Amino acid sequence: MLRQLNLTREISRWIFMPWQRGAAGTASAEPPALPINDVIVDYDGPDLPLPEYPQRPNEPLEIRKQRLVYQSRKRGMLENDLLLSTFAAKYLKNFNEEQTAIYDQLINGVSNDWDIYYWATDVKTTPAEYNTEIMQLLKEHVKNTERVQRFRQPDLT
Template sequence: MAALIRRCFSKIVLRSRNTNPVLYQCSRVFSSEIVDNTGNTEPTVPDWKPPDNETIEKTRARLVYQSRKRGMLENGLLLSSFAARYLKTFNEKQLKLYDNLINKPSNDWDIYYWAVENKPTPEEYNTEIMDLLKEFAKNTVMESRIRQPDLEQM
């Protein structure tokens, strides 16, 4: 498999002027569905399922990590600060709502736009946690949120 990946990557690099055929060929090798650069087919994102039999402490720890490691700076800063302030006070129901909010949508920009009220929040995510996140995003106390909060030692 590693040789196949190297061969695919070398073809992409060598043919940098016209990568579409090579990317198309490589996607056929690595995907159950063909995805090309013309946008004819989108890759499928698997449905999110919450972990089974997870303790409340483990859920909190996982959500702290997932709030910090978003893949986009805006949500990383917003959600990590939010989690540092509120996650330890959430009950089990609120933790499930927050888990659903940050893990179920397939596009992180949607979460950000809902939180800053740039787009309307879908009914499924319009919960008490989203209301709290929207209020937190307004930052009415003008606190500095230019870096993620320090992690607490457990």
């Protein structure tokens, strides 16, 4: 890690501070050479393996629901924080074990929160594996036919 940091610093100096190239005691006139064994990873490639979500087979239902309430509130993007926290506050307490597992897989199995947001708002088509009764319930919740104001997350009880 330190080696990568030093290499990045050298490359940055060479690119962004050209007036220092070749000056005595500073960066050289040539760009630093990349070590042969370093591999540059393209994170936008379609072949990037996604980590599997760890299953918790022995987790009690009430503990799982508490975890899902927390995870619904802390998504990393405000849009999903509001949608999922209000959804969880309204529906999660009445879910049975199977529905809770489906909701768990929905919010934790998808690697990108924007996917959940686009599926719930019908901007993108929901893939078959996530097009469940819980997703349909979430889509109805997002439509907000009751015109409930959702400016903040519900209080924890």
